[in-house]
């Protein structure tokens with residue numbers, strides 16, 4: 001059996017700053033300690049984007065130092081809060097894929113293949129994008145191992161969830177699904193980004209999201225929390241945000257199944273003060 005760990009939504013800030021009142025370096029340090037304590041035997045760890053809160057060089061420098069103690073090998077990719085040129089300046093150009101130019105990876109572990117895709121595009125202001133050359137690269141990586149089970153990790157969720165953040169999902173979700181459909185060996189798609197724990201399918205493609213290391217969103221039907229005509233039927237958060245859980249995904253792969261355990265490395269679920277979210 002192969003085992004790997006996925007972390008996301010680190011939102012690291014330069015020294016002396018907080019992100020929505022949260023010390024995201026402390027949360028990352030807790031996640032690293034949790035992995036080393038519980039999952040040091042993992043084949044590797046993937047950080048699935050939003051490594052920095054605002055793409056600052058100082059945040060990437062802190063990130064580089066903080067993840068150095070991780071026991072398993074580490075693969076990184078980016079999310080909407082990241083800045084690819086700054087990331088490469090600090091972390092090194094070797095993180096860029098020679099074919100796609102983005103922070104994409106193909107990892108062959110035992111009898112499974114894991115494909116990691118970079119969906120960052122600062123021009124989209126929160127949403128995600130896969131370039132045409134990335135879709136082509138993905139198709140080639142799927143086609144060359146038709147009998148190998150594949151798990152794909154990317155920052156942005158591939159399906160709308162009937163929540164208020166549906167406008168910042170992966171914009172190329174249909175092109176992505178087109179690339180995946182027809183490859184029966186694709187077993188699971190794992191994303192962060194939404195700060196909530198979900199699972200489902202999009203056009204038959206199985207996906208899940210995990211809450212990640214930052215604040216947590218608790219979706220609830222607005223019909224129960226009070227009607228707002230324009231938003232009726234949507235799921236909204238009944239509280240501004242919660243402090244936790246700080247959550248990661250542990251992926252177990254064998255010849256018959258892919259199981260994703262959502263494990264909380266931080267179990268504080270306090271409601272955060274509304275003034276910490278002036279933009280919402």
Ligand SMILES: [Fe+2]
Nearest residue numbers: 050079080193
């Ligand atoms: Fe994100």
